[in-house]
Amino acid sequence: MITKSTATAEFHGGRSRVAALAWGQQATWDVMRGWPHEDRSFFTLTRWLPVPLLLGLGEVLEQISELVRRHESLRTLYHPTHRGEATQEVLASGAVTVEVFDRPAEDPVDFATIVNDCIARMKATGFDHDKELPVRFSVATHEGIPVLLMFGVSHLSADHMSTDLLSAELTALLKARADGTAAPAARQALQPVDLATMEHSPEGQLCNVEAMRYLRQQLDRLAPGLVPVRAVPSSPRFFRAELESDAIPVAVRAAARRYRSTTSVVLLSITTALVRCFCPGPVYPLDIMQSNRVAPELFATVSSLNQAVRTAVDLAAGSFGEVLCQSESVMAAARRHSRYDGRAAKEVVRTVASSRGTEFEPGFQFNDMWSTVAKSAAGPAGGLAELDRLTETTTFDWPQKTDSEGMAIFLDTRGTPERINLSLMADTALLPPEDIRAFLFAFERIAIVLATSDITFTQIEELFAEHRTHAGNRSGS
Structure with missing residues (x-):
């Protein structure tokens, strides 16, 4: 029988900032506000990736924390204004809840089913952007050993190419940890707040x-x-x-x-x-x-x-x-x-x-x-x-x-x-x-x-x- 539990991935050391939305974010915000609530699964982008052998759950959580720390868009709350616009608040520290689904030995449920179920759950409920960080993680384990990692990110914080970048970066972080090598350096890039500042x-x-x-x-x-x-x-x-x-x-x-x-x-x-x-x-x-x-x-x-x-x-x-x-x-x-x-x-x-x-x-x-x-x-x-x-x-x-x-x-x-x-x-x-x-x-x-x-x-x-x-x-x- 599949058992579900939760773990926490904390992040620290980032910048705390508040700004208007950048143009791309504002366009997505406007579309989301006009979209039927029951069909907002379109606005959750999902990916899944394998976890290298020999990594424990704690080590996987550490790499999730590092990913969220690197990207301000993943630790942003979006607050609506009375004019129908929004501001973005980047958190310097905090935590994301990670769902863990453990499959015991001899269980007939295959991991493809677990992945599909996790992704469906991520898409089933829209993000509460005012109170919830715009990213969700799930880990599938076998007898407590991490096997697969799934995540879903709000379209407010990532487009399809961004989601692919996150998947590739998380894969590289996990591999480096498994190989015992230094984590790959974060790529230099404009953060959304910096982009919004430039646009104004x-x-x-x-x-x-x-x-x-x-x-x-x-x-x-x-x-x-x-x-x-x-x-x-x-x-x-x-x-x-x-x-x-x-x-x-x-x-x-x-x-x-x-x-x-x-x-x-x-x-x-x-x-x-x-x-x-x-x-x-x-x-x-x-x-x-x-x-x-x-x-x-x-x-x-x-x-x-x-x-x-x-x-x-x-x-x-x-x-x-x-x-x-x-x-x-x-x-x-x-x-x-x-x-x-x-x-x-x-x-x-x-x-x-x-x-x-x-x-x-x-x-x-x-x-x-x-x-x-x-x-x-x-x-x-x-x-x-x-x-x-x-x-x-x-x-x-x-x-x-x-x-x-x-x-x-x-x-x-x-x-x-x-x-x-x-x-x-x-x-x-x-x-x-x-x-x-x-x-x-x-x-x-x-x-x-x-x-x-x-x-x-x-x-x-x-x-x-x-x-x-x-x-x-x-x-x-």
Whole structure:
């Protein structure tokens, strides 16, 4: 029988500070406040990792303490103000409670079940940010010996890249302790309070002014009717499909080398080329999510840094090569204007919508997280035969259906260097289920073609139509 107990990981020696939220934190705070309380599991990011053999529970707790001490975002309370904003209070010392689940010998429960249960519990209850530190830890032990460590962190304190950084750092701390070597030094990075201070400086305000100028330029190009209604919507209205592929990573890296570009630009170019199949143009509205880690001092920052840049993307290119050139310019502009005051941006959108007499319709979002890990894979791409062989492991699923979303289309990429996960959430009034499925399978085939040769828009349209036909009546299953 699994037994549950609790332990305490104390932290000391940090700085105690109070400040306003940084822009990325403020954007997350605003979204969380408007999100249905019962569905806030989205805002808890979780990871799990093995514990090296021979470490005792006390030694594991010491490494948890060290991780929390290093990162101010993990020892921060968020206090709401009467104006609907929040302040962040960094604690100099304190403690986090760690749940411990011990499996005795001969118990039939496997550790995968324990991990899944722990992660589900972490996500089941939202953080009380005013009173609770924004991180939770659990340890699975076997006869008292630590085997696995799980943690969940609030999206207010970490984005997905931050969570990966925490996982890697905690793994390194545990390994050093097990090996009897010195703990790896903390990486130099801006803490959230320092970032908020910079954003409120004249330099930060100039950055915001330039971002608002760019936003107005893009809004001026977004006329009504750019996102058509093409079908009677399903019920629930929004479907999310996921395609996992071993072929796309190899193909996209090969295409990026052929075109002397980046994987993110190639992924955006394929997306734009497919949008031409169902949007009339001349542009389509796209929010490009940016990780905001282009400055060295932000590479290792643990905070909620992601912000989306609203963009009017042209659909009038004459060739796929022109789409690639356009995507490079679009991504560069998005990087330049990706840090801004989200509330100021909302006011700009409200003012422009009021002046033109119509609200802006929900657009698309492109969030490429896979390219942040893509560079760690090496080796030349295989030929078409090898890429076709890799498609034998491609999987497809419908993991979510919901009645309401804030965008017409969300396209996310994530995964490992060897395997990509393409996630497409779409309004079925724009993309019926068979079109959602066709979009993802055509995406894979386009990437494969680009690995070794150019592609025409006619070929892309034919691939999209071909996969719509293949979907048939299976699309909504």
